[in-house]
Amino acid sequence: MPNPALIREKVRQAIALLNEKGIDAWLTFVRETEQTRDPVLDLILDLNVTWISAFILTAQGDRVAIVGRFDRENVAALEVWDPVIGYDESIRGPLVETLQRLNPREIAINYSENDPAADGLTHGMWCMLHRLLSGTPFVGRLISAEDLIGALRGRKTPLELEAIRRAVETTERLFAEIGAFLRPGRTEREIQAFVHERMRAYGVEPAWDPDYCPIVAVGPEAPAGHAMPGDRRVAPGTLVHVDLGIRQEGFCSDLQRVWYVLGEGETEPPPEVQRAFRAVREAIQAGFQALRPGVQGWEVDAAARRALTGQGYPEYLHALxxxxGRTVHDGSTILGPRWERYGQTPYGVVEAGNVFTLELGVRVPGYGYVGLEEDVRVTPHGAEWISHPQAELWVIRP
Amino acid sequence: MPNPALIREKVRQAIALLNEKGIDAWLTFVRETEQTRDPVLDLILDLNVTWISAFILTAQGDRVAIVGRFDRENVAALEVWDPVIGYDESIRGPLVETLQRLNPREIAINYSENDPAADGLTHGMWCMLHRLLSGTPFVGRLISAEDLIGALRGRKTPLELEAIRRAVETTERLFAEIGAFLRPGRTEREIQAFVHERMRAYGVEPAWDPDYCPIVAVGPEAPAGHAMPGDRRVAPGTLVHVDLGIRQEGFCSDLQRVWYVLGEGETEPPPEVQRAFRAVREAIQAGFQALRPGVQGWEVDAAARRALTGQGYPEYLHALxxxxGRTVHDGSTILGPRWERYGQTPYGVVEAGNVFTLELGVRVPGYGYVGLEEDVRVTPHGAEWISHPQAELWVIRP
Known part of the structure; x- marks a missing residue:
């Protein structure tokens, strides 16, 4: 069910951002959103529509929705959009008339090479919009809404922040339960199934594809990355690593934790495993220290990357x-290296209200993967932990 | 979990279609598919990928995947794509080298004004593809894959057809249970909650947004279209209409059924309700008779529309x-009127192997909505029911 209070909060924020950025109007242009969904709809509608639909916000505060007749009722019931214009045969008439009435100097639309969360307009819909507006002045006024959407998604409102906090809390409870469940002989698949069962008990969902949420990596043979769990068994003298995120009330967490299973005669993890853990923890700390409004994403990544390689470990092959937010990769600025793969996103500027993950790890040959991931919030003065950072290796005594 | 047998069947079919349509290569170009998912991925991958990825099929049978390093493992495990090339920094090198090796005369990409299911390439990704290929001859060889994807999605394979049949069977069982549950005083919301509970018992999902799946319309005041259920109560002397689809093993059903609740002293539904039911049933029959390979979508709609208006009822304001298939609006040809809203889709040609809904209804003032929807399959010689068509009004005796 859509949460009208949340949507109203974001729509108000969007109108303020149009003024801040000096953009006259923002047009979200979609259809059949059950099938291909512009991620922006989560912020401004949280419903699906079937026919070609236009949602127009202006700096003056206009909130015009133009939707197919059969979608009109649900959109109007939100009490966010007004007027909600229903049409039967073609959207062209009401769309052009609305634009003529509002007469914006530029119209931001949802495409971006850099930010997938700001790139919900399909190319077919882009062509259609140009065709529908051809012969009007508006076709020459279309610009990218990348900047606007990045700020709108990235600056979490109070209601959004509270929901993320609650998701992180539940996730930390799940990690405690995983710790109690771990013992030699458990397979990756069993651990994943246990987490899914506990998620159902809490009434929450995996934050990403359940086939690899959580990602469970047992011992030194587990593959890196987004792999599905297999039949590898927890064994004494090796590491267990879990990457887990949930979606609760529509908002996501994303955390990584690591355990060491003591081997025969061991009373604590071996020095090379402890050393790796410290290096990972300190590299994340270095990122945390560098995170504050005004810095670019790559600078935060570079601080953590330098801390890790300074300890003699190899670079992690992903972003810090x-x-x-509403999605686990919530678009916009990445705290990542300036690699082509990340496009312009590492050059994005960190803003107060942002909520980021900080995550990295190293492989310890013969033992497994030591990786940590924390969730943090950017305040006007720096960063603040949302999760409780893992301070030491968690030890399983078989 | 992806079903590799199904994916292999569709990838084989795609290669055959490339040959049939004289297209050298087909490129699916995606990123962050958890967030914005090209609907084509359901057919050829059924997994999510995070980084910018390319999936290339050629008429010669090549099946090249280029994905980020961390997605490589899962894609390779499908044993559908080979080679699966993993990259770290940029997809440009492996993408351009692969195209140079294959040297296709044209490259179909996923955009379409007409078919949302063939329009999974976002405009930002379209711009990026043009940038990555700039300075190569391939940028001038890009064409729309609309036609290819329409045929691939539309011509159901044996495994797909069997899965749809099973989904329809379960849905018919659900309708029988709804009939037993209906009685005066039940609200729309209660009926929807009952259906959700039964879906969970069967381990199936709503085929569309659960907020309005099923759509339950009770009595003469219920709004038309995709409305959420409210507090209207089943009352003697009125109609109850339910539009319900489920997703089972990844495939959808979509059916509508209607009941009449006998009023005080009534032994059968009133004549105007019965007359409306017959007109609706016969109009669907007329569509069924007109449905065969080679006709255009609008011709089938026109046959049903004519049958209904010939009985003096108003036109329905949607497509027949x-x-x-994998989605409840499975793209491509629509059996609908030639209205601008439907673009070119009503001009699509019906093919053997297609599975369609046939649906329409009329409002009977003072009683409610009489609507039916059946699921049918196109054979080389005509059409064949998958659902068991509702032959008469179902009657509830309070």
Whole structure:
């Protein structure tokens, strides 16, 4: 069910951002959103529509929705959009008339090479919009809404922040339960199934594809990355690593934790495992220290990357962090290296209200993967932990 | 979990279609598919990928995947794509080298004004593809894959057809249970909650947004279209209409059924309700008779529309039918009127192997909505029911 209070809060924020950024109007242009969903709809509608639909916000505060007749009722019931114009045969008439009435100097639309969360307009819909507006002045006024959407998604409102906190809390409870469940002989698949069962008990969902949420990596043979769990068994003298995120009340967490299973005669993890853990923890700390409004994403990544390689470990082959929110990769600025793969996203500027992950790890040959991931919030003065950072290796005594 | 047998069947079919349509290569170009998912991925991958990824099929049978390093393992495990090339920094090198090796005369990509299911390439990704290929001859060889994807999605394979049949069977069982549950005083919301509970018992999902799946319309005041259920109560002397689809093993059904609740002293539904039911049933029959390979979608709609208006009822304000399959609006040809809203889709040609809905209804003032929807399959010689068509009004005796 859509949460009208949340949507109203974001729509108000969007109108304020149009003024801040000096953009006259923002047009979200979609159809059949059950099938291909512009991620922006989560912020401004949280419903699906079937026919070609237009949602227009202006700096003056207009909130015009133009939707197919059969979608009109649900959109109007939100009490966010007004007027909600229903049409039967073609959207062209009401769309052009609305634009003529509002006469914006530029119209931001949802495409972006850099930010998947700001790139919900399909190319077919882009062509259609140009065709529908051809012969009007508006076709020459279309610009990218990348900047606007990045700020709108990235600056979490109070209601959004509270929901993320609650998701992180539940996730930390799940990690405690995983710790109690771990013992030699358990397979990756069993651990994953246990987590899914506990998620159902809490009434929450995996934050990403359940086939690899959680990602469970047992021992030194587990593959890196987004792999599905297999039949590898927890064994004494090796590591267990879990990457887990949930979606609760529509908002996501994303955390990684690591355990060491003591081997025969061991009373604590071996020095090379402890050394790796410290290096990972300190590299995340270095990222945390560098995170504050005004810095670019790559600078935060570089601080953590330098801390890790300074300890003689290899670079991690991913970004230090990403936004979380309604989705687990919540678009916009990446705290990542300036690699082509990340496009312009590492050059994005960190803003107060952002919520990021900080995550990295190293492989310890013969033992497994030591990786940590924390969730943090950017305040006007720096960063603040949302999760409780893992301070030491968690030890399983078989 | 992806079903590799199904994916292999569709990838084989895609290669055959490339040959049939004289297209050299087909490129699916995606990223962050948890967030914005090209609907084509359901057919050829059924997994999510995070980084910018390319999936290339050629008429010669090549099946090249280029994905981020961390997605490589899962894609390779499918044993559908070979080679699966993993990259770290940029997809440009492996993408351009692969195209140079294959050297296709044209490359179909996923955009379409007409078919949402063939329009999974976002405009930002379209711009990026043009940038990555700039300075190569391939940028001038890009064409729309609309036609290819329409045929691939539309011509159901044996495994797909069997899965749809099973989903329809379960849905018919659910309708029988709804009939037993209905009685005066039940609210729309209660009926929906009952159906959700039964879906969970069967381990199936709503085929569309659960907020309005099923759509339950009780009595003469219920709004038309995709409305959420409210507090209206089943009352003697009125109609109850339910539009319900489920997703089972990844495939959808979509059916509508209607009941009449006998009023005080009534032994059968009133004549105007019975007359409306017959007109609706016969109009669907007329569509069924007109449905065969080679006709255009609008011709089938026109046959049903004519049958209904010939009985003095107003035109229905939607299409007679749509494909069903992995999604409930499964793209491509629409059995609908030649209205601008439907673009070119009513001009699509019906093919053997297609599975369509046939649906329409009329409002009977003072009683409610009489609507039916059946699921049918196109054979080389005509059409064949998958559902068991509702032959008469179902009557509830309070």
């Amino acid at each position: 962090g990403h936004h979380i | 039918g749509h494909h069903i």
